[in-house]
Amino acid sequence: MFCFQCEQTARGTACTTTGVCGKSATQSQLQDRLTGTLVALARVEDNNATDATWKLVLEGLFTTITNVSFSDEAVEAQIQKTLDEIDRLCGDSCDPKTCSCESLDMDTLWNGNEDVRSLKSLLLLGLRGMAAYAYHSYVLGLTDDTVNRFMLKALKALGEELPAEELLALDMELGTVNLACMALLDKANTGTYGTPVPTKVSTYIEPGPFIVVSGHDLKDLELLLIQTEGKGIDIYTHGEMLPAHAYPKLKAYSHLKGNFGTAWQSQQKEFDAIPGAVLFTTNCLMPVKDSYRDRVFTTEVVQYPGLVHIGEEKDFTPVIEKALALGGYKETSMRTGINGGNVLTTGYGHGTILSVADKVVDAVKAGQISHFFLVGGCDGARPGRNYYTEFVKQTPKDSIVLTLACGKFRFNDLDLGNIGGLPRIMDMGQCNDAYGAIQVALALANVFECGVNDLPLTMVLSWYEQKAVCILLTLLSLGIKNIYLGPTLPAFVSPFVLDYLVTNFGLTPISTPEKDLAKILGK
């Protein structure tokens, strides 16, 4: 096997025998086969794609994101569905000697030239991340032909011999297309569930049966809320599902109670002997321990051997029955965030922040706000990620910290006070709500009649999996410079590509909170 797609990759280079994430060598090879088959599909598509074709492409790419699929059977079935679609697209006249329907052997990429591998990996991994966002939009009824078409173009490019300049241009194009894709998902989420509003969320778990919903899929959460209504079961979010509390149509359900647990990577400890059921709608699922194996369920593209999978019919009866049988805690379980706080605030999407834009602008002009930080991205298990907690704690008292994605669990239970009626920490939502952060930055630049790079704004990002890759490419495609990135640099970025990113975009690896803050603030 060869996999270096996430931040926890073995020795900082690649997982070659088994995945640090728990992915087996067989699973890794199957995921490579699935990717190679998608390349073949892209080659033969020839404008004959149907809705089913696009769904296959999105599912196939999403399946290969870190902490999504551990099931060989599920990936084999996905490969077969893709091969069947290739057969349909090729038609009866397909001659394997002349047709381009042969799957790409991904080893040719992994064993090829280091810089080509790096540029193509940026493309493939960014594509995987973008496919997840496109999939969530698709579930809510919105698709975009430009996004779909680019996926095929990029997949095809993986199997072609292209010069570095062309691959770099494709990487930047992915960033541009991903902005459109995130805009689409923003429209799907807010169009379906309303504009998020600031909402306080408790970390306590009340007595009685409960279900914890993890992942990013708001539709699954809604369906579960509907199916549990009046059944005496409380629903709690976990990880990236936390911002769901802020959507008016979801917060209207009185049994959507609070948030369970802290960072996603603590799930093996926090789910240990949990007296409730857990539903994973997307990543991030870690290898499941015996102490809670019987109470974890999966749906959509997440699959794990031996766990009950809720299929397309979305009948959550097994999850509901398990929650009722387990019965929940007898008394309130007084859990807290990483720093001891018991209230998390979310719902500061771009709709809310821009609605008080005049307040923000006044506060900047009056010297009450000196700097904005966007501290966001994915969390992970490495000890170095404490940087983000310390960084936020040390930000000046007259600065605002915008945050998004699951990295915020490092500091979202801190109370840093307010400035001009605005909380100093504002949670903008899930990772895809990077779109909202971009909208806020562009709006501020517009008001102050300057470029985004001239604003007193610094982005300090943490990465773990592939959605972070497409977001980074989007920021770079917008010309945003001097982004701080950590906790380590991606293994798939070769020295040549890193030099390009540092020279052209001022991409900066994080060092220590003290040093980085001093540099940012010019002290």
Ligand code: SF4
């Ligand atoms: Fe290793 Fe990450 Fe790949 Fe898992 S996803 S095999 S941890 S590089």
